[in-house]
Amino acid sequence: xxxxxxxxxxxxxxxxxxxxxxxxxxxxxxxxxxxxxxxxxxxxxxxxxxxxxxxxxxxxxxxxxxxxxxxxxxxxxxxxxxxxxxxxxxxxxxxxxxxxxxxxxxxxxxxxxxxxxxxxxxxxxxxxxxxxxxxxxxxxxxxxxxxxxxxxxxxxxxxxxxxxxxxxxxxxxxxxxxxxxxxxxxxxxxxxxxxxxxxxxxxxxxxxxxxxxxxxxxxxxxxxxx
Amino acid sequence: xxxxxxxxxxxxxxxxxxxxxxxxxxxxxxxxxxxxxxxxxxxxxxxxxxxxxxxxxxxxxxxxxxxxxxxxxxxxxxxxxxxxxxxxxxxxxxxxxxxxxxxxxxxxxxxxxxxxxxxxxxxxxxxxxxxxxxxxxxxxxxxxxxxxxxxxxxxxxxxxxxxxxxxxx
Numbered sequence: 001x002x003x004x005x006x007x008x009x010x011x012x013x014x015x016x017x018x019x020x021x022x023x024x025x026x027x028x029x030x031x032x033x034x035x036x037x038x039x040x041x042x043x044x045x046x047x048x049x050x051x052x053x054x055x056x057x058x059x060x061x062x063x064x065x066x067x068x069x070x071x072x073x074x075x076x077x078x079x080x081x082x083x084x085x086x087x088x089x090x091x092x093x094x095x096x097x098x099x100x101x102x103x104x105x106x107x108x109x110x111x112x113x114x115x116x117x118x119x120x121x122x123x124x125x126x127x128x129x130x131x132x133x134x135x136x137x138x139x140x141x142x143x144x145x146x147x148x149x150x151x152x153x154x155x156x157x158x159x160x161x162x163x164x165x166x167x168x169x170x171x172x173x174x175x176x177x178x179x180x181x182x183x184x185x186x187x188x189x190x191x192x193x194x195x196x197x198x199x200x201x202x203x204x205x206x207x208x209x210x211x212x213x214x215x216x217x218x219x220x221x222x223x224x225x226x
Numbered sequence: 227x228x229x230x231x232x233x234x235x236x237x238x239x240x241x242x243x244x245x246x247x248x249x250x251x252x253x254x255x256x257x258x259x260x261x262x263x264x265x266x267x268x269x270x271x272x273x274x275x276x277x278x279x280x281x282x283x284x285x286x287x288x289x290x291x292x293x294x295x296x297x298x299x300x301x302x303x304x305x306x307x308x309x310x311x312x313x314x315x316x317x318x319x320x321x322x323x324x325x326x327x328x329x330x331x332x333x334x335x336x337x338x339x340x341x342x343x344x345x346x347x348x349x350x351x352x353x354x355x356x357x358x359x360x361x362x363x364x365x366x367x368x369x370x371x372x373x374x375x376x377x378x379x380x381x382x383x384x385x386x387x388x389x390x391x392x393x394x395x
Contacts, residue, residue: 076267077267078273084268089268144263148259150266151262151263155287163339163343167339198264201270204271206272
């Protein structure tokens with residue numbers, strides 16, 4: 001009988017501990033939109049609208065105010081069953097704190113690069129890091145091949161290995177001006193300035209209209225939204 | 227004579243020795259490895275904002291063909307005539323088609339991949355996904371994709387009469 005009570009006591013203690021941690025896991029919320037607006041290309045209302053989007057994405061699987069990898073995939077592909085080398089890279093680049101989850105700050109700062117008004121150098125930098133799979137500071141031929149093969153597999157386009165190799169040869173011939181078998185930042189920059197369409201994924205027109213797509217009903221009396 | 231201002235009006239100098247444009251070959255955009263990579267849907271973050279289910283848009287969006295860009299554009303124009311679609315614009319190896327009721331706009335572009343291969347890419351630019359699915363995914367896409375296999379296969383069945391067309395495209 002005593003043992004039974006003991007067990008019940010322990011059970012209750014466990015429950016209480018559980019509840020306690022739940023309380024402390026509160027999301028940060030939109031703490032300082034003005035600060036984020038200063039450090040990104042977004043205006044304060046755009047930050048607020050972005051926060052509405054963030055809330056929607058981050059509550060899809062676990063409602064904890066944070067976006068995990070699964071929620072990110074869900075938002076991108078409308079299914080969490082799709083694995084993608086590139087989505088993983090994008091997620092990793094967004095995750096500047098390297099803790100496997102995205103908080104709103106990381107989300108906003110990363111998306112700022114995709115705004116039509118963001119400086120092109122930021123886009124060039126982001127895309128370079130995206131393709132630098134091993135993060136060695138240069139894009140190797142093997143990395144390019146890996147990415148091409150992954151993309152082709154995903155799209156159902158069939159190309160023979162010979163054809164793939166010849167396309168990569170052609171690309172390196174043009175891009176690798178130092179002829180060292182890798183594409184460094186400077187070579188990437190030159191390539192992209194010659195072929196601006198290579199950066200097309202780095203701009204999201206949707207970000208320009210975000211305040212109308214995700215209206216937020218927060219009122220700021222002092223905000224000057226120029 | 228060339229220096230005379232009258233002559234200069236509207237005169238555009240033609241550079242016969244322009245290295246960029248081969249005189250024998252039409253100006254098709256050439257794709258490099260990074261162009262291919264940028265086709266990846268994982269790199270397209272617009273899904274974050276676009277709530278609509280994208281699967282019908284992304285299916286058969288691109289395929290590789292051994293046909294020439296000229297032949298492909300010709301086929302598209304023939305298709306437009308049969309299906310009564312408007313050719314809204316035509317540029318270097320790209321055609322934009324519009325449905326009669328204005329409920330569909332989509333573009334088909336052709337890019338050169340290698341000497342022998344091109345990539346055909348379709349993109350819905352406006353209107354109904356149902357119309358797009360009917361026109362591209364069910365009809366034009368397979369027809370164009372089948373072009374490169376046309377030697378092996380019998381020609382595709384003739385397009386069905388009006389009744390198959392989704393009303394209001």
